[in-house]
Amino acid sequence: MDDTEKQPVHKRGYGVSTVYETLRNEIIELKLAPGSPVDEQQLSDRFSLSRTPIREALVRLAAEGLITTLTNRTTIVSNIDFLGLGEVFDALTLMYRVTTRLAAANHQPSDIDGIRALQLQFQTAVEARDVLGMIATNRDFHVAIAEAGRNRYYTDLFTRLLDQGRRILRLYYSSFNDVLPRQYVGEHEDMIQAVINRDIDGADRLAAAHADQIVSQIRSYITADNRQTAQLPL
Amino acid sequence: MDDTEKQPVHKRGYGVSTVYETLRNEIIELKLAPGSPVDEQQLSDRFSLSRTPIREALVRLAAEGLITTLTNRTTIVSNIDFLGLGEVFDALTLMYRVTTRLAAANHQPSDIDGIRALQLQFQTAVEARDVLGMIATNRDFHVAIAEAGRNRYYTDLFTRLLDQGRRILRLYYSSFNDVLPRQYVGEHEDMIQAVINRDIDGADRLAAAHADQIVSQIRSYITADNRQTAQLPL
DNA sequence: CGCCGACTTGTTGTCGACAATAAAAATACA
DNA sequence: TGTATTTTTATTGTCGACAACAAGTCGGCG
Numbered sequence: 017m018d019d020t021e022k023q024p025v026h027k028r029g030y031g032v033s034t035v036y037e038t039l040r041n042e043i044i045e046l047k048l049a050p051g052s053p054v055d056e057q058q059l060s061d062r063f064s065l066s067r068t069p070i071r072e073a074l075v076r077l078a079a080e081g082l083i084t085t086l087t088n089r090t091t092i093v094s095n096i097d098f099l100g101l102g103e104v105f106d107a108l109t110l111m112y113r114v115t116t117r118l119a120a121a122n123h124q125p126s127d128i129d130g131i132r133a134l135q136l137q138f139q140t141a142v143e144a145r146d147v148l149g150m151i152a153t154n155r156d157f158h159v160a161i162a163e164a165g166r167n168r169y170y171t172d173l174f175t176r177l178l179d180q181g182r183r184i185l186r187l188y189y190s191s192f193n194d195v196l197p198r199q200y201v202g203e204h205e206d207m208i209q210a211v212i213n214r215d216i217d218g219a220d221r222l223a224a225a226h227a228d229q230i231v232s233q234i235r236s237y238i239t240a241d242n243r244q245t246a247q248l249p250l
Numbered sequence: 251m252d253d254t255e256k257q258p259v260h261k262r263g264y265g266v267s268t269v270y271e272t273l274r275n276e277i278i279e280l281k282l283a284p285g286s287p288v289d290e291q292q293l294s295d296r297f298s299l300s301r302t303p304i305r306e307a308l309v310r311l312a313a314e315g316l317i318t319t320l321t322n323r324t325t326i327v328s329n330i331d332f333l334g335l336g337e338v339f340d341a342l343t344l345m346y347r348v349t350t351r352l353a354a355a356n357h358q359p360s361d362i363d364g365i366r367a368l369q370l371q372f373q374t375a376v377e378a379r380d381v382l383g384m385i386a387t388n389r390d391f392h393v394a395i396a397e398a399g400r401n402r403y404y405t406d407l408f409t410r411l412l413d414q415g416r417r418i419l420r421l422y423y424s425s426f427n428d429v430l431p432r433q434y435v436g437e438h439e440d441m442i443q444a445v446i447n448r449d450i451d452g453a454d455r456l457a458a459a460h461a462d463q464i465v466s467q468i469r470s471y472i473t474a475d476n477r478q479t480a481q482l483p484l
Numbered sequence: 485c486g487c488c489g490a491c492t493t494g495t496t497g498t499c500g501a502c503a504a505t506a507a508a509a510a511t512a513c514a
Numbered sequence: 515t516g517t518a519t520t521t522t523t524a525t526t527g528t529c530g531a532c533a534a535c536a537a538g539t540c541g542g543c544g
Contacts, residue, residue: 028322028496028497028498028533028534028535029321029322029496029497029534029535030321031497031498032497055525056525056526057524057525057526065498065499066497066498066499066500067499067500067526068302068497068498068499068500069497069498069499071306071526071527072305072306072309072497075306075309075310075313076309076310076313079309079310079313079314080313085526087263087264087505087526087527088262088263088504088505088506088525088526088527089505089506089507089525089526090507090525090526091526100402103400103401103402103403104403106352106401107401107403107404110344110348114344118340166337167337167340167341168334168337169337169338169341169407169410169411170341173403173407176403177403262503262504262505262526262527262528263504263505263526263527265527265528266527289495290495290496291494291495291496299528299529300527300528300529300530301496301529301530302527302528302529302530303527303528303529305496305497306527319496321496321497321535322495322496322497322534322535322536323495323496323535323536323537324495324496324536325496
């Protein structure tokens with residue numbers, strides 16, 4: 017069985033999506049540092065693919081703003097835009113509210129199971145003090161709620177924003193303590209109840225409060241960091 | 251000066267974007283019918299480009315949902331999803347409100363000039379009964395307001411939704427009369443005033459009313475069309 | 485006469501190579 | 515020695531060709 021043909025690992029047509037998903041994850045999880053160059057040749061070697069499918073994956077990533085291509089020059093992993101964080105927070109808060117509202121209005125009973133499962137995963141991650149797992153499962157939890165709301169446009173924007181947030185949280189994840197996350201577990205529980213009860217306004221209120229919590233938490237990390245590095249001239 | 255070299259019309263690096271923008275426009279303006287196949291070879295001939303840049307443009311269009319690629323099979327212009335129109339209208343209304351609010355809050359004085367200019371263009375299109383021009387300039391007007399609001403995420407989603415709406419409006423543009431559009435001119439004027447006065451709540455109210463107008467107008471076209479074609483079993 | 489399978493054909497996915505561009509390096513000159 | 519200019523080099527954008535896949539076509543068999 018010495019079948020050492022140079023057989024491609026990926027099936028035809030699935031090469032680009034695997035590259036896309038792999039890189040996407042690595043960017044969000046900061047395995048690829050913001051600002052670091054993305055070399056097509058290098059990726060070509062790594063995935064054992066030609067540069068063409070690599071490039072198509074990069075085009076998709078660029079469309080999402082995860083990488084930035086300087087024409088005819090290099091292409092880099094997009095920097096985290098601290099000046100534009102206000103926009104992210106504003107949109108993120110709105111999406112928290114809208115998706116939770118819609119979930120309360122539009123969810124099917126079967127949706128609840130999935131949401132509950134993810135909430136449980138989040139809870140166990142919190143108890144295990146698995147910070148990285150917390151960040152990931154928290155994201156999945158809210159995406160599941162958004163999907164129960166059944167509006168593709170909100171879900172798309174929301175996931176984009178949450179993933180943007182994941183990058184930032186990764187930066188400061190060492191600052192996490194186990195007090196706030198435990199609070200999140202309770203807030204999630206309340207949100208699930210509001211959704212089940214189809215209490216739209218209640219879901220809205222809880223989502224808004226939850227968003228404010230998270231935003232102010234991230235904000236405090238950043239300002240603390242700013243003070244440390246003294247980036248702001250007085 | 252018989253410099254008849256087979257000189258490419260496009261500068262290096264701008265081939266894909268021209269293809270992307272051209273196709274995007276043609277899809278939105280229904281010059282390419284929904285469901286019609288998109289042949290790469292054909293486009294390659296038409297733009298005098300290799301299939302590679304064509305493909306990259308198609309990947310971008312697919313990411314926006316304007317075309318649908320069946321793996322290893324054909325790729326078609328995305329159909330207009332009438333069942334998903336509710337989602338579009340919901341998100342569209344919210345974006346109308348949010349972007350106009352933010353414009354009132356965040357605009358710079360210089361933004362007003364551009365908005366005014368587009369409003370004028372819209373007005374002249376209405377007076378000239380240039381329906382297609384109306385649809386286009388109306389879209390540009392609201393995008394300009396959104397840009398004055400200075401939130402990239404809202405602007406992106408809003409343009410996507412407005413363009414989606416443009417496709418639908420094109421379908422029914424023969425149904426347009428000149429009564430409603432004239433009303434829009436006045437509503438636009440009020441919105442500009444609210445923005446200038448930084449009247450956030452007022453801008454919100456006006457935008458919401460404006461959105462409701464448009465949505466119900468489109469809805470009426472569609473239901474009228476449904477009755478005509480008797481698509482619904484009794 | 486109708487169903488199943490091999491073959492043909494058209495289109496997509498992938499490949500390796502070439503050309504153009506811009507940054508970096510090397511050289512010339514004051 | 516410092517600056518301007520040319521040369522080199524690395525990387526991108528583009529190209530034409532091949533391979534794989536799916537649909538349509540044709541022929542064989544019941």
